[in-house]
Amino acid sequence: MNIGQAAKISGVNAKLIRHYESIGIIPKASRSEAGYRTYSEADVHILSFVKRSRNMGFSMKEIKKLVSLWRNKTRASSEVKTLALKHIEEMEKKIQELQEMVKTLRHLSKNCHGDHRPDCPILNDLANQ
Amino acid sequence: MNIGQAAKISGVNAKLIRHYESIGIIPKASRSEAGYRTYSEADVHILSFVKRSRNMGFSMKEIKKLVSLWRNKTRASSEVKTLALKHIEEMEKKIQELQEMVKTLRHLSKNCHGDHRPDCPILNDLANQ
DNA sequence: TATCGGGCTTCCAACAATTGGAAGGTCAAT
């Protein structure tokens, strides 16, 4: 099948598929006589894998690693688990940071009248802390 | 004072100060005879404001708006509050997304032996869901 | 057969925010 079909099935748009190929996330697609990229079911499977990994928040660098681990039938599951746990840690750190920002900003907003008057604790705090 | 001094005090590094100037976040600095940028206390104050806003997770676009609101003594506090509340909403959405990713990935990791064996539920899930 | 729409190709540029380097001018002190 052509790239458009592969895009439709995998949910990764054609532009992005070419990009992933160019940066080596996925193997180079074979070509038709006319130079069109052609994809097999297996190729589409890889694309779906990438898409789902992306949905899990993995970076492209991590996904590159995941794809190679996935295709290597003899790798140890510990390698994958380590990668996943590291990613979980990073996400939890990010969550904490965001929660602290929300907390601070929510507190400031609560003290801000939010009307026509110019006095605003939010700006005061950002400016004078 | 020169840019290095302003950077030190505000906590925004010199490179970034120039960048912020170039994209119009902060006003253009005045120059010495030799062409060096010169900063007043008030200029540094703006830089600190930007820095703290960044720490609150605001985008540069939002910060540009915040700076102009801050410098406008007659703006309504509701304008600021609206911006802050919108930002809080976005952060909370992001938090939820991350939490769901963590939840899924944590579940998968729990079922992964994480040893020398190749069988790995994490990869299986990413591939076959 | 001519042509038209849609899909494909490549390359180049933009977004966000920051960081890095290169090549060169300036300043203060030795």
Place this chain on the structure above:
DNA sequence: ATTGACCTTCCAATTGTTGGAAGCCCGATA
């Protein structure tokens, strides 16, 4: 006079994705 620290500009890389332009290919219709 020269050193070293600081400043200047410009250009490129990062991360992940999206957009456009110019041009080729394929199938269908007039």
